Amino acid sequence: MQHHQESSVLRHCTLHRISATMPGAxxxxxDFGLDIWRDSNLTLAQAAENNRADVEALETRLSxxxxxxxxxxxxxxxxxxxHIITHYHDVHxxxxxxxxxxxxxxxxxxxHHPQCPQGLxxxxxxxGVDLDTHxxxxxxxxxxxxxxxxxxxLAAAIACMREDHDEHNELLQKLETLTDGLRLPExxxxxxxxxxxxxxxxxxxxxxxxxxxxxxxxxxFEGAPTx
Numbered sequence: 001m002q003h004h005q006e007s008s009v010l011r012h013c014t015l016h017r018i019s020a021t022m023p024g025a026x027x028x029x030x031d032f033g034l035d036i037w038r039d040s041n042l043t044l045a046q047a048a049e050n051n052r053a054d055v056e057a058l059e060t061r062l063s064x065x066x067x068x069x070x071x072x073x074x075x076x077x078x079x080x081x082x083h084i085i086t087h088y089h090d091v092h093x094x095x096x097x098x099x100x101x102x103x104x105x106x107x108x109x110x111x112h113h114p115q116c117p118q119g120l121x122x123x124x125x126x127x128g129v130d131l132d133t134h135x136x137x138x139x140x141x142x143x144x145x146x147x148x149x150x151x152x153x154l155a156a157a158i159a160c161m162r163e164d165h166d167e168h169n170e171l172l173q174k175l176e177t178l179t180d181g182l183r184l185p186e187x188x189x190x191x192x193x194x195x196x197x198x199x200x201x202x203x204x205x206x207x208x209x210x211x212x213x214x215x216x217x218x219x220x221f222e223g224a225p226t227x
Contacts, residue, residue: 011045020211022065037173081143088209089135096128102195115185117178127171134164154221
């Protein structure tokens with residue numbers, strides 16, 4: 001009974017909240033034809049109805065995921081910063097160059113295929129440059145300021161980071177468009193499969209990463225007294 005009650009709560013959550021707090025959810029939402037960007041502010045029930053998807057089947061699939069709040073997410077801001085750097089910043093830097101190489105290979109090998117994601121490698125390079133600049137600014141400036149004592153109000157600096165996040169979301173939407181929602185053709189080769197699996201993980205990680213900063217880390221400092 002408790003499991004059924006917990007899963008039924010999901011239908012009242014927005015797609016954004018589900019994507020941001022349940023690692024792995026974006027792939028499930030895509031499987032059911034839901035657009036995690038266009039319908040981000042709709043509840044699961046609303047999005048399912050609009051797309052004629054089975055909301056109960058969606059809830060069943062999603063309820064098998066482990067929300068990150070039950071994982072080891074540190075409450076202390078300093079430890080949370082290190083968690084973000086280790087689990088997201090470092091991982092993005094490792095994965096993106098490999099995804100770019102795979103995209104270049106797929107675009108070259110399948111350039112005449114009607115579903116070839118032409119322009120994907122360039123879009124990933126653009127995102128990679130912007131994301132790396134953003135993460136360096138956080139690590140070298142913002143995160144260091146956050147760990148100074150006494151805490152200071154960093155509302156202005158954080159506002160700039162939030163603007164960057166909005167721009168990253170626009171680039172992520174472009175990736176979804178270029179790949180037709182990461183839908184593979186039936187004759188996709190191994191590299192193409194590997195590319196889209198890697199992209200699914202990367203997109204999922206970046207959504208969760210952004211949520212950890214915007215919903216948990218940043219609020220600690222936006223209202224702190226100015227010294």
